Amino acid sequence: MLTARNLECIRGEHKLFSNIFFSVNPGELMFVGGPNGSGKTSLLRLLCGLSSPDSGEILWNGMDIRDLDGDYRGMMTYLGHLGGIKDDLTALENLRISCALADCEIDENQAADALGQIGLAGREMLPAKVLSQGQRRRVALARLLVVQTRLWILDEPLTALDTAAVKLIKEILEHNLSKGGMVIMTTHQEIVMTAAAVHHLTLS
Amino acid sequence: MTINWFKYASPASFYFLAGRMLPYFTALAITLLIVGLYIGFFVAPTDFQQGEAYRIIFIHVPAAWMSMFLYVVMAFWAGVGLAFNTRLSSMVASAIAPTGAMFAFLALWTGAWWGKPMWGTWWVWDARLTSELILFFLYIGFMSLQAAIDDPKRADKAGAVIALVGVVNVPIIYFSVQWWNTLHQGASVSLVQSPKMATAMLSGMLIMTLAAWMYSIVIILIRTRLIILERERHTAWVSELKEGVLE
Amino acid sequence: MIWWIVKRDLLLAMRRRSDVLTTLFFFIIVVSLFPLGVGPEPSILRTMASGVVWVAALLASMLSLGRMFSSDYADGTLEQMLLSPVSLAALVTGKAISHWLVTGVPLVLMAPVLGIQYDLAGDALLVLTLSLLLGTPVLSLIGAIGAALTLGLRGGGVLVSILVLPLYIPVLIFGTGAVEASSAGMEFGAHFSILGALLLVSIVFSPWATAASLRISMS
Numbered sequence: 001m002l003t004a005r006n007l008e009c010i011r012g013e014h015k016l017f018s019n020i021f022f023s024v025n026p027g028e029l030m031f032v033g034g035p036n037g038s039g040k041t042s043l044l045r046l047l048c049g050l051s052s053p054d055s056g057e058i059l060w061n062g063m064d065i066r067d068l069d070g071d072y073r074g075m076m077t078y079l080g081h082l083g084g085i086k087d088d089l090t091a092l093e094n095l096r097i098s099c100a101l102a103d104c105e106i107d108e109n110q111a112a113d114a115l116g117q118i119g120l121a122g123r124e125m126l127p128a129k130v131l132s133q134g135q136r137r138r139v140a141l142a143r144l145l146v147v148q149t150r151l152w153i154l155d156e157p158l159t160a161l162d163t164a165a166v167k168l169i170k171e172i173l174e175h176n177l178s179k180g181g182m183v184i185m186t187t188h189q190e191i192v193m194t195a196a197a198v199h200h201l202t203l204s
Numbered sequence: 205m206t207i208n209w210f211k212y213a214s215p216a217s218f219y220f221l222a223g224r225m226l227p228y229f230t231a232l233a234i235t236l237l238i239v240g241l242y243i244g245f246f247v248a249p250t251d252f253q254q255g256e257a258y259r260i261i262f263i264h265v266p267a268a269w270m271s272m273f274l275y276v277v278m279a280f281w282a283g284v285g286l287a288f289n290t291r292l293s294s295m296v297a298s299a300i301a302p303t304g305a306m307f308a309f310l311a312l313w314t315g316a317w318w319g320k321p322m323w324g325t326w327w328v329w330d331a332r333l334t335s336e337l338i339l340f341f342l343y344i345g346f347m348s349l350q351a352a353i354d355d356p357k358r359a360d361k362a363g364a365v366i367a368l369v370g371v372v373n374v375p376i377i378y379f380s381v382q383w384w385n386t387l388h389q390g391a392s393v394s395l396v397q398s399p400k401m402a403t404a405m406l407s408g409m410l411i412m413t414l415a416a417w418m419y420s421i422v423i424i425l426i427r428t429r430l431i432i433l434e435r436e437r438h439t440a441w442v443s444e445l446k447e448g449v450l451e
Numbered sequence: 452m453i454w455w456i457v458k459r460d461l462l463l464a465m466r467r468r469s470d471v472l473t474t475l476f477f478f479i480i481v482v483s484l485f486p487l488g489v490g491p492e493p494s495i496l497r498t499m500a501s502g503v504v505w506v507a508a509l510l511a512s513m514l515s516l517g518r519m520f521s522s523d524y525a526d527g528t529l530e531q532m533l534l535s536p537v538s539l540a541a542l543v544t545g546k547a548i549s550h551w552l553v554t555g556v557p558l559v560l561m562a563p564v565l566g567i568q569y570d571l572a573g574d575a576l577l578v579l580t581l582s583l584l585l586g587t588p589v590l591s592l593i594g595a596i597g598a599a600l601t602l603g604l605r606g607g608g609v610l611v612s613i614l615v616l617p618l619y620i621p622v623l624i625f626g627t628g629a630v631e632a633s634s635a636g637m638e639f640g641a642h643f644s645i646l647g648a649l650l651l652v653s654i655v656f657s658p659w660a661t662a663a664s665l666r667i668s669m670s
Binding site: 071 | 459536
Binding site: 369 | 600606613614616617618645664667668670
């Protein structure tokens, strides 16, 4: 269970948000909404531990994520709006390396399988620089098919995806939720998903 | 009586405490400076080897000592700020850097002035001068890094890392410069030559060191106060200060 | 894990060979400029050789520091490294190793050729090359701290030189000292021992300081 208590985030002299309370239980989904510049990305970066809140605390099963450190990171997958895709590497190499970084090494067949499932069959060996924006996004999202983490924190995962891909991602996320996983995501697109509970957090 | 030290760790209370202490340290600094200069120029005897020119050591040696001492103090406070997330200690560290750099520069400058009449040249690659020059570079690095970062929190922490890396390196650099200097025997001239210094010389130098110390405290307190005002300019207490509510 | 990072960075370097070659040619050009500045007198060149080659190596290694983290920073890979359950210090060690393999090793291999330009004797050439072999990894390790601290800053390239060049001084002194000692027919083992000690100290401390710096720069 991920719990946030009284979170506050200040950027420079500007207070992005404060008094944020929520908790997400296994099987639950939380949408983070709000206009541009309201601090959605900053909140997600706090939740995954890239930066620390100016006040308040973030707890994973009752323990501060900063104390859990590597154990927490082993439980969580974050996909930022930068996908971590290298132009000069092929789709396959990109996927294998990003999985290795998440401490979940896969061989070429597993990687090719995942890429096939996400609709990139036949493009595994192309360097990422010739792929379209949506295809690059798919390479980044293919990691979700492989990792075994409980908590997924996704920043605008649906950007640049076509309707078929959106449907596919929806299925992947619902599968994770049905297994007792948790998803926290931002999106500008309307998307309906089944989950044990769906929370909406709107930043202003 | 127990003193609540954490009270003074808040920038606001430090601001007022420092303001109250400033006059005393200023008075001490001026008195010590006058006494030290008087001893240096009028009481201390003329050196039989070096004549009157040696008197520059009354500035040179305290400046060199202070520059080294201040680097360690700066790294200490920067490290405390990094480890315990105390904003005030990071502010003090940033306030120390320009004074330390100034003393390092002063030591180099006066070293050159002394070198010209003593060795007939403005600069020799003496081990101590070279180390002082590198120390000056380290101060410049710390200040440039902090100046390049807009976010004060990141600037504090990044500065702390480079200051601590510098502190680990200073002994290694000093040792390697010594080694290098002995390898190239040509230019080795020791700065403090006479083993037996007259008491007046020694006391003059010590008083000047104390004066430099007090001067550093005064300047660092003033600069820390300015940094506090700048960083806290949107808080209630600074606004009240502006309107003259607080004294 | 370190191996994954090294393999990936080498693969990337192979696909962008021009980056590697620019550093190497920078080194060669700087070293070749000095005789044009001071004249072709072999005895002067011989005494200058180790210093010139070493200073050029410092500059070449430093100039390529900017690339160490910046592309990973720009495309989001660095975020993923920070979020990896694997220790960041280990990943950073991998980055420093690959930086050394890509920029340091070519300099080491090129050094004997450049030494010949400076009329160095066979023994001195060997000592020069070995001193670079021991010293250049230290440059990559120390430089990683500077690269991490200046990540994403405007004017980061110039800033990194102000930060790391003073820290390179011990390596420069003992690297050139070894060559001079061997040219003078003296024992140079001590210099190598100290270079080795510097390498060990930086292997222990630098990944840790670099990891801390990356977390500071990315938050």
